[in-house]
Amino acid sequence: xxxxxxxxxxxxxxxxxxxxxxxxxxxxxxxxxxxxxxxxxxxxxxxxxxxxxxxxxxxxxxx
Numbered sequence: 121x122x123x124x125x126x127x128x129x130x131x132x133x134x135x136x137x138x139x140x141x142x143x144x145x146x147x148x149x150x151x152x153x154x155x156x157x158x159x160x161x162x163x164x165x166x167x168x169x170x171x172x173x174x175x176x177x178x179x180x181x182x183x
Contacts, residue, residue, distance in 0.1 A: 124168060126175055127152070 127148040134144035159166055 126168075126172060 130148040130151060131144050134147045135141070139147075155171060156166055
Protein backbone atom coordinates (compact mmCIF):
# COMPACT_ATOMS: atom_id res chain seq x y z
CA UNK A 121 0.00 0.00 0.00
CA UNK A 122 2.94 2.31 0.42
CA UNK A 123 3.93 2.32 -3.24
CA UNK A 124 0.66 1.81 -5.08
CA UNK A 125 -1.83 4.66 -5.25
CA UNK A 126 -4.80 2.55 -6.33
CA UNK A 127 -4.25 0.04 -3.52
CA UNK A 128 -4.12 2.85 -0.96
CA UNK A 129 -7.27 4.42 -2.42
CA UNK A 130 -9.11 1.09 -2.30
CA UNK A 131 -8.01 0.49 1.30
CA UNK A 132 -8.99 4.03 2.37
CA UNK A 133 -12.41 3.65 0.72
CA UNK A 134 -13.08 0.46 2.69
CA UNK A 135 -11.98 2.10 5.95
CA UNK A 136 -14.26 5.08 5.17
CA UNK A 137 -17.11 2.63 4.53
CA UNK A 138 -16.72 1.30 8.06
CA UNK A 139 -14.59 -1.81 7.51
CA UNK A 140 -12.02 -2.65 10.16
CA UNK A 141 -8.28 -2.51 9.57
CA UNK A 142 -8.27 -6.31 9.48
CA UNK A 143 -11.02 -6.56 6.86
CA UNK A 144 -10.04 -3.62 4.63
CA UNK A 145 -6.88 -5.17 3.07
CA UNK A 146 -8.92 -8.01 1.58
CA UNK A 147 -10.55 -5.72 -1.01
CA UNK A 148 -7.31 -4.56 -2.67
CA UNK A 149 -5.91 -8.08 -2.34
CA UNK A 150 -8.88 -9.56 -4.18
CA UNK A 151 -8.68 -6.83 -6.82
CA UNK A 152 -4.96 -7.51 -7.24
CA UNK A 153 -5.71 -11.16 -7.95
CA UNK A 154 -8.31 -10.21 -10.56
CA UNK A 155 -5.76 -8.00 -12.28
CA UNK A 156 -2.74 -10.29 -12.04
CA UNK A 157 -4.32 -13.71 -12.57
CA UNK A 158 -4.76 -13.48 -16.37
CA UNK A 159 -1.34 -11.91 -17.01
CA UNK A 160 0.65 -15.17 -17.46
CA UNK A 161 -2.15 -16.73 -19.49
CA UNK A 162 -2.23 -13.73 -21.82
CA UNK A 163 1.56 -13.43 -21.91
CA UNK A 164 1.64 -9.90 -20.53
CA UNK A 165 3.33 -8.31 -17.54
CA UNK A 166 1.63 -6.12 -14.96
CA UNK A 167 2.13 -2.40 -15.50
CA UNK A 168 0.74 -0.08 -12.85
CA UNK A 169 0.55 2.86 -15.26
CA UNK A 170 -1.82 0.86 -17.46
CA UNK A 171 -3.86 -0.09 -14.39
CA UNK A 172 -4.12 3.55 -13.31
CA UNK A 173 -5.13 4.67 -16.82
CA UNK A 174 -7.80 1.98 -17.08
CA UNK A 175 -9.13 2.79 -13.63
CA UNK A 176 -9.37 6.51 -14.40
CA UNK A 177 -11.13 5.76 -17.68
CA UNK A 178 -13.56 3.44 -15.89
CA UNK A 179 -14.34 5.96 -13.15
CA UNK A 180 -14.71 8.94 -15.51
CA UNK A 181 -18.29 10.05 -16.18
CA UNK A 182 -19.63 9.11 -19.58
CA UNK A 183 -19.50 11.96 -22.06
